[in-house]
Amino acid sequence: xxxxxxxxxxxxxxxxxxxxxxxxxxxxxxxxxxxxxxxxxxxxxxxxxxxxxxxxxxxxxxxxxxxxxxxxxxxxxxxxxxxxxxxxxxxxxxxxxxxxxxxxxxxxxxxxxxxxxxxxxxxxxxxxxxxxxxxxxxxxxxxxxxxxxxxxxxxxxxxxxxxxxxxxxxxxxxxxxxxxxxxxxxxxxxxxxxxxxxxxxxxxxxxxxxxxxxxxxxxxxxxxxxxxxxxxxxxxxxxxxxxxxxxxxxxxxxxxxxxxxxxxx
Numbered sequence: 001x002x003x004x005x006x007x008x009x010x011x012x013x014x015x016x017x018x019x020x021x022x023x024x025x026x027x028x029x030x031x032x033x034x035x036x037x038x039x040x041x042x043x044x045x046x047x048x049x050x051x052x053x054x055x056x057x058x059x060x061x062x063x064x065x066x067x068x069x070x071x072x073x074x075x076x077x078x079x080x081x082x083x084x085x086x087x088x089x090x091x092x093x094x095x096x097x098x099x100x101x102x103x104x105x106x107x108x109x110x111x112x113x114x115x116x117x118x119x120x121x122x123x124x125x126x127x128x129x130x131x132x133x134x135x136x137x138x139x140x141x142x143x144x145x146x147x148x149x150x151x152x153x154x155x156x157x158x159x160x161x162x163x164x165x166x167x168x169x170x171x172x173x174x175x176x177x178x179x180x181x182x183x184x185x186x187x188x189x190x191x192x193x194x195x196x197x198x199x200x201x202x203x204x205x206x207x208x209x210x211x212x213x214x215x216x217x218x219x220x221x222x223x224x225x226x227x228x229x230x231x232x233x234x235x236x237x238x239x240x241x242x243x244x245x246x247x248x249x250x251x252x253x254x255x256x257x258x259x260x261x262x263x264x265x
Contacts, residue, residue, distance in 0.1 A: 153251065154184025155193075157258040158216060160247050162240035169238035173222030176240055178247055180258075181216040188213075192252030195219055197245055203233050 032041045036049060046059035051071035053061050060069035064078040068087035075088040080100035082090050089098035093107040095116055102116030109118045109129035118127035121134050124144055128134040131144030138145040157180060164175025178195060182188055190205040203219055206226060211217055217229055221239050224232040233239070240247070242264065249258030 153255075153257040154186075155180060155182055155188055155190070155211065155249065155251075155257060157247055157249050157260040160240065160260050160262070162245060162262065163242045164238065169240075169242070170236075173235065173238060174220040174224065174232075176221040176238055177218045178240075179216050179218050180211065180249065182211045182213055185213050187211065190252075194250045196248050196250070197239055197241075199241075199245075201235075201239050203231075206231065 036052065038052065038054070043057065045057040046054070048054070048060055051060045051069060053070040055061050060071060062068065063070050064076050064087070066077065066081045066083045066087055068083060068085070072085070072087065074086040075083070077083075077087075077089055080089045080098055082099040084090055089100060091097065091102070092099050093102065093105050093116070095102070095106065095110045095112045097112060097114070097116035101114075104112070104115065104117035106112075106116075106118055109127060111119050111128040113119050118129055119134075120126065120131070121128050122131070122137045122144075124131070124137040124139075126138070126140050126144035131138070133143070133145035136146060139147055157178060159179040161175070161177050161179075163169070164172040166172045166175065169176060180195070188211045190209050190211055191207050193205045194202050195205075196202040209217075209231070210228075212228070215229070217231055219231045219233060221233050221235050223234050224230065226232060244263040246259060246261040248256050251257050
């Protein structure tokens with residue numbers, strides 16, 4: 001029920017006979033809305049001229065129940081009451097998951113699941129944030145990477161014919177080639193191996209290609225039919241710079257196992 005508020009105002013009344021008098025007259029309170037929120041003073045329990053989003057009692061609304069008045073609330077989210085001064089859900093550890101849904105407070109790791117907990121993509125017990133090999137099961141003492149067996153690499157870059165015959169290397173693409181040799185006594189499956197220059201042009205060895213022990217294979221820049229001793233890059237422009245460049249041979253584990261550089265003086 002509204003308050004019984006009345007307003008006293010001075011009223012001048014002219015009396016018959018030329019006399020006049022001054023007296024006060026009381027007006028009902030429902031004539032006034034002191035804070036301009038649309039609720040008359042009679043029913044207004046809150047004087048708040050800075051907010052007009054009010055309830056029937058003239059008090060600021062909080063539609064989503066987060067403790068921030070609608071006038072100051074930038075985000076309607078009735079499912080979360082852990083908010084900042086603007087009514088937006090907090091993310092205290094900065095991992096992109098609101099505190100209301102975050103089950104793990106870990107400000108040092110932002111690679112998290114939908115619950116805000118650090119991911120362990122490969123299930124090896126090492127969080128992705130700390131895992132040097134996040135998609136490959138490993139050992140915690142090895143940075144989350146598997147302990148790899150050391151192996152002797154007997155594959156070498158034997159020769160790089162970087163300057164094709166003729167004045168224009170692009171006109172004789174198969175005049176450019178790199179010879180890779182297996183100097184060991186065991187065959188080597190070169191699936192996953194790569195050859196590249198300093199500019200990042202990459203040749204990938206064909207799946208299942210095996211370089212026999214004591215044998216060599218030449219990688220030609222142009223096109224042709226692959227054999228056990230000849231592989232073709234399939235490019236339409238030359239790769240190797242004549243003045244200065246390097247050839248890198250990379251194994252299937254990402255290790256550079258061979259390098260040959262040149263520079264013409």
